[in-house]
Every structure is written in structure tokens, then in C-alpha cells.
Amino acid sequence: MDADITLHVDGAPRPVTVDTRTTLLDALRERLGVTSPKKGCDHGQCGACTVLLDGRRVLSCLTLAVTQDGHEVTTADGLARNGDLHPVQQAFLDHDGFQCGYCTPGQVCSAVGVLDELDAGWASAVTPEGAEPRLEHDEVAERMSGNLCRCGAYVGIVRAVTAAGEAR
Amino acid sequence: MRPFTYQVPGDAVDAVRSVSADPGAAYLGGGTNLVDHLKLGVAEPGLLVDVTALTSAEISDDGGGLRIGAAVRNSDLAADRRVRERYPVLAQALLSGASGQLRNMATTGGNPLQRTRCVYFQDVTTPCNKREPGTGCSAIGGATRGHAVLGASEHCIATHPSDMAVAMAMLDARVHVLGVDGERTVPFVDLHRLPGDRPDQDTVLGHGELVTAIDLPPSPIARRSRYRKVRDRASYAFALVSVAAALDVADGVVRDARIAFGGVAHRPWRAWRAEETLRGATADADSYRAAAQAELADARPQDGIDGGNAFKIPLLTRTLVAVLRELAVEEV
Secondary structure (H helix, E strand, O other): OEEEEEEEEOOEEEEEEEEOOOEHHHHHHHHOOOOOOOOOOOOOOOOOOEEEEOOEEEEHHHOEHHHHOOOEEEOHHHHOEOOEOOHHHHHHHHOOOOOOOOOHHHHHHHHHHHHHHHHOOOOOOOOOOOOOOOOOHHHHHHHOOOOOOOOOOHHHHHHHHHHHHHOO | OOOOEEEOOOOHHHHHHHHHOOOOEEEEOOOOOHHHHHHHOOOOOOEEEEOOOOOOOOEEEEOOEEEEEOOOEHHHHHHOHHHHHHOHHHHHHHHOOOOHHHHHHOEOOOHHHOOOOOHHHHOOOOOEOOOOOOOOEOOOOOOOOOOOOOOOOOOOOOOOOOOHHHHHHHOOOEEEEEEOOEEEEEEHHHHEOOOOOOOOOOEOOOOOOEEEEEEEOOOHHHHOEEEEEEOOOOOOOOOOEEEEEEEEEEOOEEEEEEEEEEOOOOOOEEOHHHHHHHOOOEOOHHHHHHHHHHHOOOOOOOOOOOOOOOOHHHHHHHHHHHHHHHHHHHHO
């Protein structure tokens, strides 16, 4: 079954005809040529496909494209403005937040979501009961746990996310 | 993946009519489990009815309790101030489950209806009574580390994977369900079934019945409540065992308790016997241990090629004791 939809990808309307079975990840990569979100496990276990959907971090591999007609998708590629890297992207460079780079676009999108969630005062599983969450190692590690890195760049990733948060 | 028709009906009544009329139809919520099942071939619906915009995405005050619309995302539910103050166990359970990305997708109505993560259920090349009734259970005698020790049957030893559901069972939540014949309400503790000889049926809901909201009743005891999850890694893993508990202690004596277990049965396991054992008992570790032992008297661990799951009985006992001790200390 085909469906005509328009995804708003990194600020631009992108009309596309998709089979209803197509995931948002495959629509972006295979149909629209937007290859910044990566296919890791394709089962919602690794986070490499993370994008921001209407501003919230989600897994594009478990999202059917047909359900997102008219919605705003922001990939890591779309975070840069006028050639300037997003502060989270720059922090990953400054703090060695990656090695091979395959998981990085997902890490970056997830990190932007994490910092927004912290700004909104959302607690995490490691936030002490009744306390406001703080930008610190354990909070960042817990909140980024849905993004795996086979190079094991976690030390740099936590540092990068924390630094980007502190600079806000 | 089998081709399917995608439909967004005008309202929930239309959605219920569509799915009820078609045995091959399924509801689509956040999709975090179902979309994976479509890929794996575990689910092969011919019609997907998207209900994410058809039920309420609001959390409203309801006579001291809360009414949670089925479309409320897990992350929004965990972040709600009223939930955090009145039902901390629920916020903690939600936040201990999945990842930030998945919590932004998963819904209140869909979370309790997610299916077991038994590897044999998810592997369509192996026999499984839950996926294909009558084919047998590959888990029995297989890898059983994640499987049930309470209420299992010779047909299925799967566990229910939800953390949220364990807290909901402890909180005596009520589930609003819409069917072709109208609305009904199901106590959350009765929503999920034990496997018996029909492990293909996870819940008491009929085909086409739609969860529209979940109510949390007023619960003074829940203001001091806790969820503790034990798993193989520190984050982003399913529970080996988990405990949801609330405790009311006065003058060193337990006045009341609410307890539910996760990771040990085909459904969230409300620990009625443990609660009964605790009422009137001295608030100390011996009583807590006795409560765990009373609840686990009928527990039957599974042997397995991975060493089995007998470890769950002492692990759950110690976890319950630890949680109750923490809750009692805070009372003083």
C-alpha cells in the first residue's frame, strides 16, 4: 500500500510516496537521501537512528513514515546553522566524543533531547527523590543510555554533553 | 514484512468498529514493540489502525486521583508533578524502563499491552505457544534466566516486561476500555492473565477493545512509595526482578503495605500474601523477609541451559527487604 506524505526534514518540506511498511529511517535514508541518521540494529536497541521529531528525541527505526505526515524531523545534519556547527556537535569534537563516528549523529540528536529534557526539569532514574535533576556525570550517563557506542567513546560523550549543557 | 493498510479513523468509536470487524487488524500506538514485531514477523496485521491521536493525551485531576489518557507518552507521565508527588513509584518505574527515546514514543495505553521479550517468542523459527498455540514452549529447558518463577504453566514460562505495569498493579489502577458494545472498566490487577493453556492471550481484553484511559485512585500510602529494578546492566535493560512497594508504619508496626513484583511472572505480580503477612507485623527485616517468603512459597524456578533462574528467589527476597527497610526508615 502506497501513501503520499510530506515530511518536513531539517526545515524543508519533502513530499514522498512511501509503502506503509517504510520506517521513518528508511524513508529518510533510502528515499530522501538524508543519510545522517544511521541504521545500527534496526530494532530500537542501539539509538544510532535517533532523530528529533517535533523537537523530541525518538527512534526513527521504530517509527512508520506514514504516521509522520506533516511532522517536523530534525536530523543531526539539520542542527548546524549557516555552516556553523550546533554547540553539541562542536562539543563532541572538542571532547573526543567519538572514534569511528557511526553512532555520532544519533548521539548528537539524543544529547540535544537530553539537554532540553534537563532544562524542562524532567527527572531521570538516578535523580534523587524530590530533588531537581542536575547536569552531572551520572545524570548524563543514565539519560544517554539508549545510545550505544561500539568504540566505547562514552567517557568523551559524557564530557561533551556535560560541556554543551554547561555552556547553555 | 506483510503489506498492510494504514488507517486513521475520525474517532475512537470508529477505530474500535474497524478493528473489531477485522480479525487481522491491530491498533498502532507508539509502535515501539509492534513495529519491531512487524519486522520480525511476530505480528502480521493486514490493517493497522493508528489511535495515537484518538484518545486523550491529558493527565487530569480526578477526585484526589488522576486520570491518564491512553495517548499520554511515558516520558510526559513520568515528568508530571502530580505523579511524582502522589505516586513516586509510578514515575520511578517509568524512568527505569527503556530509554529516553522510547519513553518519548511509548504510550500509557500501549505500555501495558507490550508483549514478552522471551527470545523464543521473538524468534519465529522456534516453537512458541504464545506466538503459535500448540507448537510447544522452547523456553522450558532452554535459556530461562529472564523467565517466570511464579504462576507459569507447562505451556509458557514468559514474563511480562513492563515496569509501568508493576507500579499500576500496586496502585490499584483502573483501566477504561472501549468496545463495540460500549465502555467498561477493568481493575489493573485483572488486566493481565496467567498463561495456563492459553498463553497466546496476554490480557482479558477482547479483539478490538481499546484502552482509552487509566485511573489512579487517591492513595495516601502511595505518597511514600518506591520502585526498585534489578537488571544485568545499570540502565536500558529489562528487569530480572523488580519491586514496587508502599509502606505505612506507625510506632514500629506496619499498619499497611502495597507490594507488586515485576520480572517474575506472566503478569505484574501483586503480592497479596506479602501484604497480608506484613499488616500488624513489627517493622523490621525479619518481618519483611517473612513477607517475601510467604509470597514466594509457591515459586517454582526453571532449570535452563544458561543456569536457570533459581537466583530470582533470593534476589527478589533481598530486593523486597531492602525496599521496605528504606521506606520504613523514611517514615521515622
